[in-house]
Structures are given as C-alpha cells and as structure tokens.
Amino acid sequence: MAIKKFAVAAYDDEEVLFPAVKKVRSSGYKIHDVYTPFAVHGLDEAMGLKGTDLHIAGFIYGLCGTSTAVGFISWIYTSDWPLNYGGKPHFALPAWIPITFELTVLFAAVGMTLTFCYLNQIMPGVKKHIFHPRQSDDMFVMAIELNKHTSEQEVMAFLKTTGAKEVNIQTAEAGWWYGRWDKKEPYEALNLG
C-alpha cells in the first residue's frame, strides 16, 4: 500500500457529522473514510457507499451446505454402502433433514464470517492506522485524502467550519499491514513535527 497525507477532522456528535459529510462531498474533497465508535445508521448512504452484498454470499454458502449434505448422504446410502435400517428406504430424505439443515447453517455462517473478515481486511495480526485514539470511544472521525494540489491550510479551515472539534494533518499508511499494536511505525515520526 502507500503512505499518504490526510486531513483529519474529529466530531463529537453524529448529528454534526452528517451535515459535515454532505458539505465535504459537495465541495469535491475525497473522503478516505469515516470512523465511528458504533454503527451509525445512514452514514453509508450519506457517504454515497453502496449497500453490501454479504447476505447474498451467505445465501450461496448456505446452498453449498445443503448440496454438500444431500449429495454426500445420498451417495453414502444409495451407492457407497447402502444399509438396511429397520426396513427404511435407502433414500430416506426426511431422516436427512436435520443434518442437511445444520450443514446449511454451518456453511452459511462460517462462509459469511470469513468473507466478512476478508472484505473488511481484518485478521489477528493485522494493523491499520488509527487517525484518532478516541475513534472507537466517542469521536466520529473523517479522514480526507490530500493530493499535491490541495492547500492544507484551506482544508483545515474548511473542516473547522463544518463543526469539527479537532482538525489536523496526518501522514499515514492508507491500507493494512501485519504488525504489532504496541510498536510504533516508522512513518508515525512524520506526524510529530
């Protein structure tokens, strides 16, 4: 990934954040991301993000579970090793419903969770830049990506007008990397000055 420059605005109320997001977008700035301590409903729409298709992935994983269960059991009982249990038919579909259902749920849940981790780029050992130490506590933090042409002073002044409690410029790694959270990263020295 790449080390980039960001203008960071921290708000202390989601009701101030919403109009700020709108203003920043309409002024043509590129929002890198908005970090909130809890799920703020409608924020994704305000930022112009699309809805997630995670549940569709879940449905497909579920179907895989269903077909794995039915396929495997029917292969065992009709072809690989047919057994006579008390005169029941070999293809005893009603008796397979419980296991088929459980495997459907298992595949859907495990598949969805792994997809969730993959899409969100989260895993034990993953590290990302934290723009504000209280972004998981009570601050709503918006990071705006800067390029060569943007004036830092101008952006900071503009963000102040949107109601931000704190505004600063940070140099940060934009993506994720493997690292320890108790260690400082080399690029963080750039933010001290």
Place this chain on the structure above:
Amino acid sequence: MHLKYESFVREPLVDGNKDYHQVSEDIISPIEGKPGRMWYVGFIFSVLLLCFGIFSVGWAVYWGLGTWGVNRTIGWGWDITNFVWWIGIGHAGTLISAILLLFRQGWRTGVNRAAEAMTIFAVMCAGQFPIFHMGRVWDGFWVLPLPNSRGPLWPNIDSPLLWDVFAISPYFTVSLLFWYSGLVPDFALIRDRAKTKFRKMAYGIASFGWTGTAKNWQRAEALWLVLAGLSTPLVLSVHTIVSFDFATSVIPGWHTTIFPPYFVAGAVFSGFAMVNTLLVLTRKILHLEEYITIGHLEAMNKVILLTGSIVGVAYLTELFISWYSQSWGEMAAFQWRIMGPYWWSYWAMMTCNVVSPQLFWVKKFRRNVPFTFVMSIVVNIGMWFERFVIIVTSTYRDWIPGSWSYYSPTWPEVGFYLGTFGLFFTCYFLFAKYFPVVAVHEIKFVLKTSGDNYKKGMEQIDNQSTEDFIHIATTHHDEEHLLELPHH
C-alpha cells in the same frame, strides 16, 4: 435527521446521566483494573472444582463406565440428565442475542454479551457428557463421517443420536462466531484505550485490526442480522433434535410428539433462569446496575413466567395423553412417575417449575433482585429434575418386571457434574475479567433513543398534539430545533 424517538413512558435501558465516553469508561475500566478479592476466591474455587471434575472423568475413563451407577435397565443417568440440562441453559443466550434481535427488542443490548458467553460455556459443558458416556472415548471420532478402514463404514445418518452431533457442533460454532464478531469492535476500543504494552498487543490481536469504518459497520450489521436469522431456527432445531433422542424411541414416557416444543420451552425457561443467576451477581460485582437494570431483570422474569407456564401445560398434557391413549405402558409409566419410588423427583420438578414461577405474576416479585436470584436457582433445580424424571423414571421400570431397577449416582458421576460447574465458572470468571461483559458499541447505539437523560428530552414532544408535532417537524428539517437534547 429523522423523527424516530421512543416514548418516555417506556423505561430507559440505560440509567444515569451517560454520554458515549462514560459508557466506555463504566464497562471497560473493570478490565483495566486489578480484580477484587472475590474474583480470586471464586476463580480459584472454580479451578479446583474443574480439577476434581477432571479427576472424576479420568477415573471413569481409566476403570470404565462400571464406576458409574448406570446399569442395563437405566442406561442413561446423571450424565445425559446433565447434558440436556446444560444444553438447555445455553439456549437462552441465543434467544436473547438472535431472536430478540429479529424482534427488535431493544432491552437485549444490555444483557446479550453475557448471555451469549453463557451459551458458549454451557454448550462446552454439555458436550462433555455424551463424549465421556461413549466409554471408549478414544474412539469418539467414529461419530464423524470420516473415511476409515472399516469399509468405509459410515455413521448412521438416520439416527437422532448422530443428528445431535451435527446439531450441537454447528450450534457451538455459529454461537461463537456471532459472539466474537460482536466482540471485535469492543476489543478495538480496549486496544485504543490501552496504556500498557502487553494490553495493547493482546487486544490488538484480539481486535483483528478493526477500525470501525462506515463500510466495516455496514457489513457487520448485515452479518449480525443474517447470523441472527440463522441462529433462530438453529437454536430451535438443536433442542428439537435433543428431544428426538427420546421421542423417536418406543419407550413409554418418551414416545410423544409433544417433546420438541416442550423441550424448547423448558430450555428457554432454564436458560433465562441461569442468565438471571449470572447477571444479578455480575451487575453487583462490576457495578453495572445502570446497564443491566431492574427493567432487564423484569423482562427476563416475564419470559420465565411465560415459558414456565408452557412447561406446566406440557406436563399436564402429557398426563392427559397417557390416560387418553389407554395404553397400559403409558399409563403405568406416568403412574410410577408420580407415585413410584422416584415420586420425590416428580414433585420437586412440579413445585420448582410449575408452581413457583407463578409468583412472577406479582410485579413486586419480578422487580425484586434477591427474589429473582433465589427463583433463578429454584427454576434450575426444577429443570434439572425434569430431565432426571424424563430419563430415569421412564426407564427404571421397563417391560420385564424382572429387570426393574433403581438408580443412584456414584461419586465419579457427581464429580463429573461438579467438574462442569468448575469449567463453566472458570470460563465465566475469565470472561468477566478480560472481556467487556456488556456490548459497548450496542449500548452506544441505543443510548440516544433509550438512555435515561436523552429520554427526558422526549417528554415535551410526547405531550405535544399530533398536529403541532407534524407542523414543527415539517417546517424545521433539523432535529436540533425540535429537541432540546442534553449535549455532552
């Protein structure tokens, strides 16, 4: 932004004058401090109990199941009783976390984290019993459909005992995923607050590198909703399948179609009692009375009253059907349950499960903390006896009077049961110390609609006439003009 608000008539879910930071402070600071002396005493006691359990199980594995009191007539004793008891307790956590999420019951937010932890630990305890009941536990993997050198000979997919294996392991897995995915943002909070190096590193790993972007939250909410949707039928299926272990056999007292709903109701009943036992203690010790309020306890007592009544109706239905069937075996089985050598277990069950929860019709009792605590233990004793009654008093007098028998547990069986208490409370003590016992991000989510201080601002709106409300709402688009909300 929107006109959504909750009437001030509805009890607040979070008491006291809280803002977002105060919520983090209240719930996370016990994790950052040193545990109290009570914690050490409880934890060490649990570990000792666990060690005794391991010794008892080791004894039974080494010498064989002959060390248990079960015999050829009564093949299932304390072990399967305890198995059904623990798995039933687990169901309340899933009910709170999943079913109440689907029903949009806001009060679940205060208790869901601890209840789900209880589910996971209870299922861990439950699983031990069928595993060690196998006797030759080293052959336990035979229940899995693995390629093997015996044919390959596959397990009997048509058997409810195998369905159990396939029901409980996904149940554990899905509950764990649901619980942990909710914990990740709270671990990120602990990580970002952490002052010590080790805590920063450990919670950094546990938080998976969560930062809480808008997209993160959007996907998380989608995930939790679907997991709730999956867990709901899953939890119903698990206890249904446990009841099939009995209902599909042709033993009088077991062979009934009422078992699945009756077992599920009983599971929820005992589970909510266990949640109350744990939360009454947890809220007291960790000073979380403002998050786990009397209102939460009352809501759970209402569920106990409802499910206890369902269980009571089921007991009476069983009795009626045994008479209505005019089957000699059925009638005799129930007559001996009530008046046979095990009469005391039947009447303990009836008193604890059917009679005592009816006291919860009185609001004063529902909102009384010591009474709730005592009742939660009474209910769990009753539900243990229910499983004992179903298992032992259906088998001890079978079709051949010559093989009628009586069953008492031996010390390794009792030790095994005590050991699972050790396992459960060891896990729970560790959870209460190192994990946020209340879901911080979910509390923050409901704070502005259901927090005590925010609700007070709603009073003026509630007293407005509908016309005034609509008029103001349509002329001022910004909520700030409308509400005098306290700002922090």
